[in-house]
Every structure is written in C-alpha cells, then in structure tokens.
Amino acid sequence: MGLRAIISRIYRGEISADIVGKPKIWYSLSGILLILSIAGLLIQGLNFGVEFKGGSVFTFKSPSSSIEQVRSAASDGGAHDPIVQKAGDDWRVTTQSLSSTQVTQVKETITKELKVPATKVSTQVVGASWGGEIQKKAWQALIVFMILIIGYLSVAFEWRMAVAAVVALVHDLIITAGVYAWSGFEVTPATLLGFLTILGYSLYDAVVVFDMIKEVTKPLGPTSRTTYSEAANQALSSTLVRSLNTSLVAILPVGAILFIGTTLFGAGTLKDLSLALFVGMIIGTYSSLCVATPLLVQLKEREPKYKQIRANIARREQSAKRQARSAKVKAATGAPGDAPPDDEPDDDGDGDAPASEQLPSGVTIKKVVQTGPRQQPRRGTRQQRRGGK
Numbered sequence: 165m166g167l168r169a170i171i172s173r174i175y176r177g178e179i180s181a182d183i184v185g186k187p188k189i190w191y192s193l194s195g196i197l198l199i200l201s202i203a204g205l206l207i208q209g210l211n212f213g214v215e216f217k218g219g220s221v222f223t224f225k226s227p228s229s230s231i232e233q234v235r236s237a238a239s240d241g242g243a244h245d246p247i248v249q250k251a252g253d254d255w256r257v258t259t260q261s262l263s264s265t266q267v268t269q270v271k272e273t274i275t276k277e278l279k280v281p282a283t284k285v286s287t288q289v290v291g292a293s294w295g296g297e298i299q300k301k302a303w304q305a306l307i308v309f310m311i312l313i314i315g316y317l318s319v320a321f322e323w324r325m326a327v328a329a330v331v332a333l334v335h336d337l338i339i340t341a342g343v344y345a346w347s348g349f350e351v352t353p354a355t356l357l358g359f360l361t362i363l364g365y366s367l368y369d370a371v372v373v374f375d376m377i378k379e380v381t382k383p384l385g386p387t388s389r390t391t392y393s394e395a396a397n398q399a400l401s402s403t404l405v406r407s408l409n410t411s412l413v414a415i416l417p418v419g420a421i422l423f424i425g426t427t428l429f430g431a432g433t434l435k436d437l438s439l440a441l442f443v444g445m446i447i448g449t450y451s452s453l454c455v456a457t458p459l460l461v462q463l464k465e466r467e468p469k470y471k472q473i474r475a476n477i478a479r480r481e482q483s484a485k486r487q488a489r490s491a492k493v494k495a496a497t498g499a500p501g502d503a504p505p506d507d508e509p510d511d512d513g514d515g516d517a518p519a520s521e522q523l524p525s526g527v528t529i530k531k532v533v534q535t536g537p538r539q540q541p542r543r544g545t546r547q548q549r550r551g552g553k
Contacts, residue, residue, distance in 0.1 A: 181404065183454055184397035184461050190454035194335060197447075201342020208345040213352040213436075214258050214290050215298060220267055221288040222257040226278045229255070233278065241273030242266050262289070302356045309360065313367060321374055324463040329370045332456035336366050336447045343443045354437040362444025365414070369407055369452035374460070376403050381464075384473060391477060392470040396461045400453065411449040418442045 183190070214221055220243075226234070231248050234255050238246040243259035243266075250256070262270065267287055275282045310330060317326035340362065344351060376399040381392055390398075422438035464470055 181401060182397060183400055183404075184393050184458055187458035187462065190458060194451075194455055197339050197342075198335070201339045201345070204342040204345035205338075208348070210341065210345055210351050211348050213350045215353055216296075216351065218261050218290050220259045220262045220270075221290070222255075222259075222270060222274060222285060223288075224255055224274065224278075224280050224285040225253050226255055226280050227253045229278050234274075237274045237277040238270055240277065241270030243270050298353060298356075305356075305360065309363060317371075317374075321378060325374045325460055328456040328460040328463065329367060329374070331459060332370060332448075332451040333363055333366060335451050335455055336362060336444055339447050340440060340443045344439070347439070349439050350436055352436045354434075355440050358437045358440025358444065361441060362448055365445055366448030366452055369410070369449055370456045372407070373400060373403050373452055373457055376400075377457070377460070384470070386472060386476055388473055389477060389480075391474050392464050393461050396457065396464075400457055404453065407449060407453060411445055415442065415445050418445065 222238070231250065234257060235246055235248045238248070238257045238259065243257070243262070245260075247258040248255065249258070257274075259270070267289065271282065271285050271287060274280060274285055310333070313333070314326045314330060317323075317329055337359065340359065344355070349355075377396045380399040381395045384390065384392065384395060418438055418441045421434055422442050465474070
C-alpha cells in the first residue's frame with residue numbers, strides 16, 4: 165500500500181496510528197532535534213537585533229543602489245561592520261552604537277555617495293539599556309505564562325497533564341530558538357511575540373488531546389479490557405485528523421508571509437515573526453501528539469489503578485491461553501475411536517492365555533461392552549465384569 169493511500173485512510177478514519185505505543189521513536193527524534201538546537205545556540209548563538217544590544221539605525225530609499233554600495237557608504241562614514249537589509253525600495257543599515265557626531269557623519273556620507281536627500285535619511289539611536297529592559301520583560305512574561313499554564317492544567321485536568329504540557333512547551337522553545345541560531349535570523353521584539361504565540365498554539369493542541377483522553381479513560385475500571393495506553397491512543401487517533409487539518413490551515417498563510425512576502429514583496433519586517441510562527445506551529449503540533457501524550461501515558465501507567473487494570477488483563481489473557489492449550493490437548497488425546505477399548509481380547513495370538521484359564525474354578529467372566537467415547541464411565545463395576553454381583 166502506497167504512502168498516499170495510507171494517508172488517505174488515516175484522514176478518513178479507517179486506520180489509526182500507534183503513536184502512544186512507540187515512545188522511543190518520538191523521544192529519539194526529539195532528542196536529536198534538541199541536541200542540534202542546543203549546539204546551534206552554543207556555537208552560533210542568537211543574532212540579537214539592535215533593540216536588544218543597542219545601536220544606530222539608518223533608513224532611506226535608494227532603488228538604484230546595490231547592497232555593496234550601501235555597505236560601502238556606511239563604512240566610509242565611520243560605521244564598523246554595518247548590517248544592511250532591504251525591504252522593497254527601503255534600505256535599513258544597522259551599526260554599532262554611535263555618538264551624535266558619528267551619526268551625522270554617516271548620514272552625510274550616505275547622502276553624498278548614494279545621491280539621497282538628507283531629509284530622506286531617517287536615523288534612530290537605541291541604547292543598550294532599553295534592550296536589556298525588553299529582555300527582562302520578555303523573561304517575566306514567559307515565567308508568568310508558564311505559571312498560569314501549570315495552574316490551569318492542574319485545576320482543569322491534573323498535575324501529570326500539566327507536567328507533560330510544560331515539557332512540550334520547553335521542547336518547542338528550544339527547537340525554535342535553535343532554528344534561529346542556525347539560520348542567523350535577527351531576534352527582534354517581533355520574534356518574542358512569535359515565541360509567545362506559538363506557546364499558546366501548542367498549548368491549545370495539547371489541551372484538545374488531553375480533554376479527549378480524559379473523556380475516553382474515565383470509564384476504565386478493574387474489569388476493563390482496555391489499558392490506559394490503548395484508550396489514550398484511541399483518543400489521540402480520533403483527534404489526529406483535526407489537529408493536522410488545523411495546523412495545515414494555520415501554517416499555509418504563515419508560510420506565504422515567510423517565503424513569498426519576504427522574497428517577492430520585501431516584507432523584511434515580518435520575516436522575524438513569520439519564522440517563529442512557521443517553525444513553532446510545526447514543532448508545536450508534533451510535540452502535542454508525539455511528546456506530550458506519550459509522556460502523559462507513561463506517567464499515568466504508574467498509578468496503582470492502571471497498573472491493576474493491566475495486571476488483570478494480562479491474567480485473563482494467560483488464563484485464556486491455558487484454556488486453549490488444554491482444549492487442544494483434550495481434542496488430540498480424547499477423540500473417539502483413537503484406541504481400542506481396554507476389555508477387547510488380544511487376537512494376535514502372541515499374548516498370554518485367556519483370563520478364563522487363569523481364574524479359580526467356579527468363577528465366571530461376564531464381559532461388559534463399552535460404547536461411546538473413552539471419557540465416558542465404563543458400564544458396570546470391576547467386580548461385575550469379573551463375575552460378581
């Protein structure tokens with residue numbers, strides 16, 4: 165069966181994927197992604213924008229200029245390693261922190277070499293203290309968000325679901341930050357907004373799955389024939405198509421902003437936000453289905469209630485297997501006609517003398533013929549068959 169046919173059957177609900185039953189595969193994949201992301205953060209590091217590290221920004225229009233000409237003009241004005249970006253017809257030159265005299269000199273050089281009117285060159289100076297304040301506020305927002313999430317899930321569901329959801333959220337943050345590190349995209353305040361947005365999106369997907377799991381596993385008891393893992397996988401399969409459709413519908417417009425808007429229309433100011441959303445939505449959907457749910461199942465299977473259910477099911481399966489083996493043995497050894505009756509005479513002539521010649525005088529033999537299967541009781545007692553009454 166081809167991949168397309170399998171995907172079609174999954175979408176139609178004809179088959180279910182055993183996601184909960186294969187946690188090692190998902191944990192291994194997540195481990196690889198986390199290692200690569202942490203390596204990117206340690207080796208490459210994040211490219212923080214001027215809003216965080218401070219600096220000077222020059223913005224102007226020069227449609228006929230190339231990126232080399234713009235960089236050369238800024239360098240001639242005294243800027244060290246300027247970062248040049250183009251958004252449509254607008255050029256954005258970011259430099260290190262400059263004094264007012266240096267800002268004026270760079271502005272005059274750009275005006276002279278690129279033939280841009282001085283009134284069309286806008287400048288902005290950002291101090292490092294302001295960037296530090298933004299980082300502080302971002303961390304505060306993240307901590308408050310995590311506390312609220314843990315509290316809500318603990319009240320609405322239980323603490324195990326809260327732990328699984330928080331692990332998935334941290335998983336999403338690290339991988340998304342790793343993508344930023346390896347890609348070299350600039351981290352701006354818009355990026356932080358994207359990070360907070362993907363946390364909410366990932367949490368929404370996890371809550372939908374957890375709510376279905378809670379509903380399906382609620383009737384489980386000591387006499388149930390389904391374990392918690394099997395019930396959770398059934399609930400996950402019933403929400404799988406919904407999660408995939410929701411993610412696909414959300415990713416398409418974000419992907420259009422990231423790949424089409426930034427390349428064709430030069431929407432450079434949106435690429436920082438769109439990259440965070442694009443990566444975060446994909447990773448968030450994956451973590452909700454393949455990280456948070458298997459982790460929740462492993463935590464729940466340790467509870468005495470669900471341990472007892474699994475033990476009862478295993479005991480019933482063993483009992484059924486023993487009964488099946490016993491039935492096979494009886495069918496093989498107890499079939500009618502497999503062996504001659506015990507009281508039939510030996511006619512091959514090689515045996516001992518007939519029993520009537522060995523018995524004392526005055527004792528007669530009364531034969532009792534056995535009919536039916538061998539398991540049925542013999543007709544007549546041993547004494548009656550030997551001539552007694």
